[in-house]
Amino acid sequence: MDKDNARLLSDYRYHLKVERNLSVNSVSAYCSDISHYMENAGSNVAKASGKDIAAYLSTLSCKIGSRSQARTISALRSFYDFLILEGERKDNPCDSIDNPKIGRRLPEVLSVEEVEAIIASVHTDSWQGLRDRAILELLYGCGLRVSEACTLKISQVYVKEQFVRVIGKGDKERLVPLGRMAAEAVEEYLAVRPQSDGPQWDDTLLLNRNGRALSRISVFKMVRQQALAAGVTKEISPHSFRHSFATHLIANGADLRVVQEMLGHESILTTELYTHIDAGTWQKSILEHHPRKKGN
Numbered sequence: 001m002d003k004d005n006a007r008l009l010s011d012y013r014y015h016l017k018v019e020r021n022l023s024v025n026s027v028s029a030y031c032s033d034i035s036h037y038m039e040n041a042g043s044n045v046a047k048a049s050g051k052d053i054a055a056y057l058s059t060l061s062c063k064i065g066s067r068s069q070a071r072t073i074s075a076l077r078s079f080y081d082f083l084i085l086e087g088e089r090k091d092n093p094c095d096s097i098d099n100p101k102i103g104r105r106l107p108e109v110l111s112v113e114e115v116e117a118i119i120a121s122v123h124t125d126s127w128q129g130l131r132d133r134a135i136l137e138l139l140y141g142c143g144l145r146v147s148e149a150c151t152l153k154i155s156q157v158y159v160k161e162q163f164v165r166v167i168g169k170g171d172k173e174r175l176v177p178l179g180r181m182a183a184e185a186v187e188e189y190l191a192v193r194p195q196s197d198g199p200q201w202d203d204t205l206l207l208n209r210n211g212r213a214l215s216r217i218s219v220f221k222m223v224r225q226q227a228l229a230a231g232v233t234k235e236i237s238p239h240s241f242r243h244s245f246a247t248h249l250i251a252n253g254a255d256l257r258v259v260q261e262m263l264g265h266e267s268i269l270t271t272e273l274y275t276h277i278d279a280g281t282w283q284k285s286i287l288e289h290h291p292r293k294k295g296n
Helices: 003-019 024-041 050-060 066-085 112-120 127-141 146-150 180-192 216-229 238-251 256-263 268-275 279-289
Strands: 163-167 173-177
Touching (some): 050 066, 127 180, 146 238, 216 238
Antiparallel strands (some): 163 173
């Protein structure tokens, strides 16, 4: 990479971190895309035309998927917007570039049997095992996000009343029913929960071996480890339990609006995406209850 490109990339990185306040992962991803682009475009990056950008993207189209292409285009647009701000050019060559069509990506769905097998694979002869079983029961039984589970307070779990007070995205609060199996798992874990490492974690439900709040990464690792132990080969994450929870509720006749409230979705369209009810199910339900159905 020549000196001019190296300077532009360094300034762009600073712009993303300081001026746009993007996360470390986002900055790394954008800069990686721009670095790859610079290595292929040579020394005329600041003067590139829309045709140059299109030619570069065409070389990628057979190597990466549509989502990666879309991210690359987003990075390039952002980079050239930055160059405009810096006075390096007056227009954005990406304005003529269309984003590739991207299908909706749905998380992997677990069957009820697979969920039960994963939970049953946890060895509960230690407090960590009882904690891990409680985590899985909360993810599936309450449809919690992994971040919600990790930040859950003991004072937010009402075992006897069988509900959980969840603080979700945007600090919005919702009440979620706590099923019998999840309640029992939490109760058994609380009976052996270790002492916290300080007052700031006294009310934290899920602790690590150091007596501090359990991290999201630890939950990801545990979920994948237990899936392997249960013989489940699907590529899953903690979110798979939340998605499966919603899917199974809808399949068993739960109202979409009720599921929306439980999941903490602002839009019903998000709930429809997560539950991915097939068209046949909708069609059958509508035709059976249609006011023009013969025999009514």
